[in-house]
Amino acid sequence: MTTPLPPDSVGLVTPRTAVLQEPLTLACGRNLDSFELVYETYGTLNAEGSNAVLICHALSGDHHAAGYHSESDRKPGWWNHYIGPGKAIDTNRFYVVCLNNLGGCSGSTGPRSIEPETGKPWGARFPTLRVRDWVHSQARLADYLGIRQWAAVVGGSLGGMQAMRWALEYPNRVRHCVVIASAMKLSAQNIAFNETARQAIMSDPNYHNGDYLAHDTYPKSGLAVARMIGHITYLSDHVMGEKFGRELRSGSFEQGLDDLVEFQVESYLRYQGDTFSDKFDANTYILMTRALDYFDLAREYNDDPAGAFRRAQCKFYVASFNTDWRFPMERSREIVDALIAADKSVSYTEIDSPYGHDAFLLPNEHYEQTFRQYMARIATE
Amino acid sequence: MRIDFNHLQQWIGEGSRVLDLGCGDGTLLKYLTDSKQVKGYGLEIDPEQIEACIGRGVNVINQNLDRGLGNFADKSFDTVLMTQALQTMYFPHKVLDEMLRVGKECIITFPNFGHYKARFHLAFRGRMPVSDLLPYEWYNTPNIHFCTFKDFEVLCHEKHINVLNRQVVNERTSQTLGSFNPNLFGETAIYHLSK
Numbered sequence: 001m002t003t004p005l006p007p008d009s010v011g012l013v014t015p016r017t018a019v020l021q022e023p024l025t026l027a028c029g030r031n032l033d034s035f036e037l038v039y040e041t042y043g044t045l046n047a048e049g050s051n052a053v054l055i056c057h058a059l060s061g062d063h064h065a066a067g068y069h070s071e072s073d074r075k076p077g078w079w080n081h082y083i084g085p086g087k088a089i090d091t092n093r094f095y096v097v098c099l100n101n102l103g104g105c106s107g108s109t110g111p112r113s114i115e116p117e118t119g120k121p122w123g124a125r126f127p128t129l130r131v132r133d134w135v136h137s138q139a140r141l142a143d144y145l146g147i148r149q150w151a152a153v154v155g156g157s158l159g160g161m162q163a164m165r166w167a168l169e170y171p172n173r174v175r176h177c178v179v180i181a182s183a184m185k186l187s188a189q190n191i192a193f194n195e196t197a198r199q200a201i202m203s204d205p206n207y208h209n210g211d212y213l214a215h216d217t218y219p220k221s222g223l224a225v226a227r228m229i230g231h232i233t234y235l236s237d238h239v240m241g242e243k244f245g246r247e248l249r250s251g252s253f254e255q256g257l258d259d260l261v262e263f264q265v266e267s268y269l270r271y272q273g274d275t276f277s278d279k280f281d282a283n284t285y286i287l288m289t290r291a292l293d294y295f296d297l298a299r300e301y302n303d304d305p306a307g308a309f310r311r312a313q314c315k316f317y318v319a320s321f322n323t324d325w326r327f328p329m330e331r332s333r334e335i336v337d338a339l340i341a342a343d344k345s346v347s348y349t350e351i352d353s354p355y356g357h358d359a360f361l362l363p364n365e366h367y368e369q370t371f372r373q374y375m376a377r378i379a380t381e
Numbered sequence: 382m383r384i385d386f387n388h389l390q391q392w393i394g395e396g397s398r399v400l401d402l403g404c405g406d407g408t409l410l411k412y413l414t415d416s417k418q419v420k421g422y423g424l425e426i427d428p429e430q431i432e433a434c435i436g437r438g439v440n441v442i443n444q445n446l447d448r449g450l451g452n453f454a455d456k457s458f459d460t461v462l463m464t465q466a467l468q469t470m471y472f473p474h475k476v477l478d479e480m481l482r483v484g485k486e487c488i489i490t491f492p493n494f495g496h497y498k499a500r501f502h503l504a505f506r507g508r509m510p511v512s513d514l515l516p517y518e519w520y521n522t523p524n525i526h527f528c529t530f531k532d533f534e535v536l537c538h539e540k541h542i543n544v545l546n547r548q549v550v551n552e553r554t555s556q557t558l559g560s561f562n563p564n565l566f567g568e569t570a571i572y573h574l575s576k
Contacts, residue, residue: 317435336442337452340422343398349431350443366428373435 038107043091056155105281124210183331197226224273236356305338397459403466407439495529
């Protein structure tokens with residue numbers, strides 16, 4: 001028997017696919033003749049088409065941001081805490097669009113799709129993507145849905161990078177830019193973690209230089225390790241301590257026992273790695289982490305972030321979390337300082353949360369309140 | 382509307398760029414935006430006040446003033462404001478320096494610790510002043526650096542700060558007495574400064 005879906009959720013949702021036939025020239029110089037994007041929408045587009053909100057997903061996200069795919073679904077979409085009727089992104093007011101980015105592995109055109117010229121899966125030959133490619137492909141989706149201008153483009157982490165790039169690439173098509181737990185560029189430490197994760201995948205004997213599908217295999221253990229590395233950086237030391245401490249799952253430290261000891265945290269991380277590697281694509285993981293690494297908001301603006309933001313026409317809301325060491329508060333402050341120097345409208349809040357980078361996905365009263373207040377202002381403009 | 386807000390707005394130009402330090406719930410910035418079309422930001426650290434600012438549509442930045450204003454460029458604001466917060470700073474003199482660096486002009490309001498009621502408390506009761514103006518006990522007060530109007534004038538003099546305007550406003554004490562002897566009968570000072 002299934003329990004009824006919570007009344008503050010968007011309920012049952014069905015993904016749709018947009019087939020976009022216009023060729024897209026990518027930052028790397030290559031062309032995609034056509035591509036498909038899988039997306040979900042929640043709420044209703046108003047007659048003026050002025051209430052659309054784009055949600056940009058982070059590294060391992062997809063189009064399923066809120067609601068449930070079936071009555072028996074155990075878990076709702078990845079941002080269900082913040083998208084729904086009466087929630088911060090209120091689907092009674094907004095028409096919310098979330099898509100699986102190009103290069104993804106949840107249905108949009110990506111390394112698992114068939115390359116038209118060869119009739120085989122793209123695999124590692126799929127073009128390298130930049131954040132701007134996602135933004136341009138999202139603009140095509142907006143055209144397809146009849147959305148001329150977003151009320152807001154919203155994203156956390158890698159999603160925040162897309163939101164900022166939107167503000168610079170399409171200044172007339174964004175009224176508000178919401179940037180949560182993000183950065184204008186990654187630090188060397190961040191790139192180091194991503195490269196370690198990529199190497200874990202590539203050194204798996206089943207990787208076959210990215211052609212694992214042709215070999216009818218899959219670098220499952222490499223991808224699992226990559227996810228474990230990532231997962232450690234999304235949590236805070238404090239939360240790991242609280243959740244697992246040094247608790248043992250099996251074995252004992254008693255003298256004279258040679259059996260292996262297993263800590264709870266080991267088992268937890270392995271479980272996270274295992275479940276992730278069952279549903280995610282290794283080439284997509286490599287592609288998305290590279291897009292993260294390459295992103296540098298101000299590079300083409302003489303490395304002057306304020307100069308870059310002067311192009312923007314929208315208002316900004318920026319939030320960060322005090323225990324987030326993957327995208328620390330300093331990175332958000334840099335965004336805010338550049339926006340102030342560019343004389344842009346911006347509000348910024350630092351949220352007290354023990355949960356590290358993951359905090360942007362989790363319930364938190366102050367985060368929820370400020371986010372809700374900001375979105376409510378947008379709705380009444 | 383707080384009484385000091387009412388007075389200080391006369392020194393703020395139409396459409397000017399304003400930074401409000403310790404902006405609270407954003408009432409003043411909202412008022413100045415509506416009445417003078419100012420642009421700018423408030424700095425605040427209290428989560429509930431930040432929520433209130435955002436709810437009002439006031440640009441608020443989560444920033445601790447004791448960390449300085451190093452992220453703001455020299456003379457990048459027409460006016461830097463600080464109302465009733467100077468006495469809560471760890472280093473009020475450094476905050477004042479920063480305000481005058483970032484702003485072409487500053488407006489600062491603070492309570493007078495030389496007010497006769499405060500003096501009476503200390504002189505005759507031998508206790509730190511607690512009143513309707515200063516409702517905290519010494520151990521739990523956020524007000525850690527009190528000064529009198531005279532003290533503040535001395536600091537301005539030492540720092541070669543120009544006092545463009547000064548005004549004393551009273552809500553509970555007679556305005557006449559406050560004008561007659563501000564340091565004894567004035568409750569709140571409003572200073573308009575430049576450097």
